[in-house]
Amino acid sequence: MAEQKIDFTRSDDRINTLLEYVQEIVDLSSLAALADWDQQTAMPDGANEVRGHQMATMSGLVHDRQTSPQLGELLKSLEDVVHQPQYSDADRALVRDTRRAYDFAVKLPRELVKEMEIARVDAFNTWVKARANNDFGLFAPKLKKIIEFQREVADRWGYKETRYDALLDAYEPGFTAAKVSALFEPVRDVSKTMLKRIQQSGNKVDMSSVSGQRFDVEKQKELCIKALKAMGYDFNRGELRVSAHPFTTSFGSPFDVRVTTRYQEDYLPMGLMGALHEGGHAVYEQGVAPTLVRTPLASGATMGVHESQSRLWENIIGRSTAFWKGQFGLVRECFPEQFQQVSAETFARALNNVEASLIRVEADEVTYNLHIIIRFEMERAMMNEDVSVESLPSMWNAKYQDYLGITPDSDANGILQDVHWTSGFGYFPSYTFGNLYSAQIYNTLRKAYPDFDERLAGGDVSFVLNWLRENLYAYGTIYQPEELIQRVTGEAPNPQYLVDYLTNKFSQIYNL
């Protein structure tokens, strides 16, 4: 990507005025994100209701600011000139993203936003209980409410062909359900094919080094911190906590980007790979150019591009033999007894067991996209068809039987496993977008460094982070996904890279 100044044209007063507008909005949104982080990692249960009110107040306020008539006027006036060469790509992106948020927001009345926020908090709190008690019936009325709100949102935003398009476009601009289906098709095919070939081979991966023994949780945390530091996550701008579902959040990228993971005492990859996944999101946000701070541009380009970085770090790098050859000392330091007889190769192999399983976040690279495609299809049905909420668990279970050949033993391990639907629909496809983009970016990275594996195996990780920072992270949201992937890799998004990556990697691991 050509060298370019990543900054706003601060000599222009209209740009400065727009910056002041968005800085206020971003400051408030950052504090709302902090409240959400607190709610998921620390808040006492007794505060649920009052926190719901506080979040609703904040959402309403942000909404007011995003829809102010003065902002509308300012955007119009800038849209007349910002294409001119004296303006920067950052200026153009600022106008574009602010316009997008403005248009989304003006189409949603403030009262609706408040109601939706109260419903989200309510759904989240109920989901926690419903999952703990394996009681979908408890969650069903909340999900029904979410579906109704999401349909109303889609109708108000507008869409090309189907309701679900509106929500997809919100996360990955330019994409529709039909386009996504076409892009996902080769991924679904290679996933099913590879799963069958692996199952038929009868070959197994030995997981005994990472599973079924006791891994002290405090030591796991220490390992996660060391692994995050090894990949370049900056703890002077971040923190690691525990939450029910791992996530990354930012209260002012690139300066405050925090991650969570969760630990399972007898299964090391749960905590460690969760940390690497969130670490991938986090190094992306920590790598945004500081000139973009307190603007909507200080973030990942889209949810899909964001996921490309969590998947790149977790899977492509974090489950590679080369990476663990370079970092195995960290594992042995934290768990000397468990790993004194185990090689880096055996450890890395143990992270690549392929199995048809029930839980998305524990799924391997081969089956992962099948979990996503099921959710994509269910969201499409909830948005575009008249399915009853009561029928959703059986629809879920039938799809798992169809795609993965297994049926969930409980709703807690089935339809209740993910937090995402408490916030609405359209996010899940991002994970498979992420896998698609990550394989394509990885291909480019390997071309840039023909000695890629040797460097990693020698303990150097910084060359990967530096290349990604320079070519991708620094730009924040300046470029939209298709242009961005074109700029980074020289080619539009192409599923063939993921198909090849999965085929090659797992043919080798499973000796097919």
Added chain:
Amino acid sequence: MAEQKIDFTRSDDRINTLLEYVQEIVDLSSLAALADWDQQTAMPDGANEVRGHQMATMSGLVHDRQTSPQLGELLKSLEDVVHQPQYSDADRALVRDTRRAYDFAVKLPRELVKEMEIARVDAFNTWVKARANNDFGLFAPKLKKIIEFQREVADRWGYKETRYDALLDAYEPGFTAAKVSALFEPVRDVSKTMLKRIQQSGNKVDMSSVSGQRFDVEKQKELCIKALKAMGYDFNRGELRVSAHPFTTSFGSPFDVRVTTRYQEDYLPMGLMGALHEGGHAVYEQGVAPTLVRTPLASGATMGVHESQSRLWENIIGRSTAFWKGQFGLVRECFPEQFQQVSAETFARALNNVEASLIRVEADEVTYNLHIIIRFEMERAMMNEDVSVESLPSMWNAKYQDYLGITPDSDANGILQDVHWTSGFGYFPSYTFGNLYSAQIYNTLRKAYPDFDERLAGGDVSFVLNWLRENLYAYGTIYQPEELIQRVTGEAPNPQYLVDYLTNKFSQIYNL
């Protein structure tokens, strides 16, 4: 106190409109408090600057709301009617407190509020470094800035006799520097007298059971949690963390009230008594009537009344033999080795060592008020006289020599020891107000329960909490301090109760 409905007249639309105004303000202030809590207990250093901007944005927003002309009109119209008998004491207090905040805020321009918030964050961050490096010179320019801002604030608010009166009145309505001096005089006299008598007696308290051994910090935390539960702090509405300076904060009383303490491995009372102190603040806020939630009334009446509850629980109850007779099992559970040979009486006695010391937060009940009176006098000088910032450390040290007979060995243990001045002046006197009120309330409590000591020694603490909730906590800020103390104790604030309490308690402990 007569039974009375603690609620607003919700059938009146003007009251409802006022409630909507203040709920929004309180919601935002709660989220700002959450951000401050995060900053002091978790936030990575790299986020200092961006967080400063976020807090400034939030302050500005709250300021806008507190000064909106519509709110001014609404207050005027309610002030014409709210004295009528169909309105409740809660309505009247809501109008009074909102008016007070409105008047304070309209006198401070939004730009000034923003600058002050940035200066506060800057001063706080500098203070952390200055204290760590024992470098007053680093902090001096920040303190100078704070003094200038506080003078400007006082001038804008207005005052009766001296500048400092404005700040005192903000914390303890109705009080001036002259009134405070008069009230504090008997306290200063009894403190100096008792200190001298104790020193001259040559008698000592044996502290070896709580000091100079190793007390595992995790176990200390466990003990703090158990002790907080014993006094009735509700963890379903709270949390305990660690911070450099212990504090209590609320993000929606009575439903989310959190506390911090700090631990010293070789000195048990640091963590434990810090937790009981903050626990006292916290049970007060957790005891506010739920009808007052999301209003400015859901808080302690004043800083002084708030301190009366932290001092009551920390000192009067938490350093009494009767309390530890009832709760010594907790101490032995956490530290069986250290306390198997120690009695509850010996433990309680060890918590009452009297000594002229440098550090306020470690001071005993006899000398504590001398630390406060020094700060009171220094604040008065900074506000009312032309003292140079450079001369403050020597002024501080001279006063310690005068009042306590000792001189600080370093500024870190002297003028840099407290965080308070980074937020301005006027708070410190609250601690001695707290001691005055607490002794008076304790006197009333003992009259209500002639078997007070026997109950406590038998392990019952709930009768104390229940009485305080019913007679004091539930009312939040409805009554101002002089009226409140009159209602709770049947008498105006009277320093004689503290004089008697200190004289009797320490004559007995030191066998004078």
